[in-house]
Amino acid sequence: MARTPADLVGAQPDPPFEITFDGRRVTALPGQTVAAALWGAGILAWRTTRDGGRPRGAFCGIGQCYDCLATVNGEPNRRACLVPARPGDAITTQEGHGHDRLTV
Amino acid sequence: MTASPSEPRARREPYDLAVVGAGSAGLAGAVTAAELGLAVALLDTSAQTGGQFYRHPAPALGAVRPEALHHDWSAYSDLRGRLAASDVTHLAGHHVWSTVREDDGTWTVHAVTGADGTSERPALIRARALLLATGAYERQLPFPGWTLPGVVGAGGAQAMLKSGLVLPGRRIVVAGSGPLLLAVASSLAAAGAQVPAVVEAAGYLRYARSPRALLANPAKAAEALLHGTALLRHRVPVRLRSAVTEVHGTDRVEAVTVSRLDADWRPVPGTARRIACDALAVGHGLVPQIELATTLGCATRRLPDGTLGLALDDLQETSEPGLWAAGETGGVGGAGLARTEGELAARAVAARLLGRRAGDGRIAELRRRRDRMRAFADVMSAAHAPGPGWQDWLSDDTDVCRCEEVGAGRIREAVAELGARDARTVKLLTRAGMGWCQGRMCGTAVACLAARGGTAEPPAERRPFAVPVRLSTLASLDEGAADPSPGAP
């Protein structure tokens, strides 16, 4: 029986690289989104809500719920489930969220 | 052919057909239309084709056996091969936010670009006909604790596994309603997760009441059997007529409470049982993603599970002439049905644009196949329609709207004391549904609460922007300064 998702599909990925989450080192595989890299490190929350300050992370996994908004290299409101992880990316917990730059 | 920025593409415009969505339906539609001689643009938010069902790891992840996470992978590799051999312009990383009919009857498709649509280069595509194959998103019902990290959509867990080869935890309860749960539990277990239970709110008995639809769809029955045996192999118990009615944990999932449900989905007192786990994958079926069409005023039909799909004629055309739809936009029915409808729509578009009659043998065959699969989809959809009793899972402080953090108590107050009778009024009074997701996550719940146990009006899918758009993009359109050639993904 396969033990990991990578075993199951016989993954032979390109060499892994590092990103950081709130300063902590996280190993990512090329081709993973920021959310996948964080899940891979056991991190499930990277945002706190505006009113309750509650932790949130990826929920819908397909770009629809906007719960996974993260600050990537200083830029807030990036959907971590869509944005590919790149070597050296600095992901930081996003506190609250603003509607400043997008219209919904 | 995937477009690169250096390619002079503008000379192909207007395209004969623009297809929005490169899942099973859109892929089948695009390659069929191209093979029939049409100039086709295929737009999708994702960098890769395949849609939700055939979602697969990016090439850099080097998956030697991507098919291990899918059945019927050959159907996809066939479509992918035909796409590569065709001259379809594949516009990856294009998030369509609006489609407009121009005075001369052609369509303009507006998209923002980039992995998450935040690239500065908007795109604008013109086409004589439009095929919407935008698929569906997962229907969610709230319950105490559903906003804790570790609670994820069932389809979402599947999507993250299929594309990123990751799991949200080691011990994952799968819950909600609908056949997708079995597929999700099977793949999570095959990928090494422990699945202590699949918790299904409906019974599967209602399927048995429609033996004709079952017998006529051997492929679907075989698929269910396949998932069934995979679950047996991994010793995953399936609890029917039960629901997760509470999630426990402070900052992440530690356990769930599972309760038996009566026929109306009311928890039966005294049946609550705690299951330790570190993640919960939950979903209650799928909702057709149709706002691009409803914003244009397209007619809809109420589906047996209470969601809205587009009303389509026998050849997949919406009530707006020149606008076709295929796949989950017309009602949820699986990848096989989506493929059939995509091909059928493409043949109908080609007949219209090339001035031929759309009556050949292949079309008749596709129509028969579609009708058979739709009949099965309707049986499935009816069996998993939420019972009104799910509202008893809520406590007043359960957030119903995840984005704006609006609790059930405030919504009940808006309904009972302020007289709100529909989701729109509740939204104006409480902000529920006003956040980033535009009510996709809470729409079903808010509509049910507003109906006070009566038949909920499905939330109207009218969103002026199908995806959020930067103010600067809108401003540039106003100034007429939008780059008319599509931006690179």
Ligand SMILES: Cc1cc2nc3c(=O)[nH]c(=O)nc-3n(C[C@H](O)[C@H](O)[C@H](O)COP(=O)(O)OP(=O)(O)OC[C@H]3O[C@@H](n4cnc5c(N)ncnc54)[C@H](O)[C@@H]3O)c2cc1C
């Ligand atoms: C999260 C999720 C997971 C699922 N997992 C499974 C599974 O494991 N097994 C199973 O049998 N079924 C699954 N399904 C059901 C599956 O979606 C259907 O069986 C099948 O994929 C339908 O094909 P389609 O072409 O209609 O839609 P899809 O395959 O969903 O394709 C729609 C495409 O349209 C694109 N799109 C949507 N809106 C826009 C826009 N505005 N601009 C540009 N592109 C857009 C999307 O990116 C997507 O690629 C899942 C559904 C969801 C929502």
Ligand code: FES
């Ligand atoms: S997880 Fe829902 S948008 Fe990213």
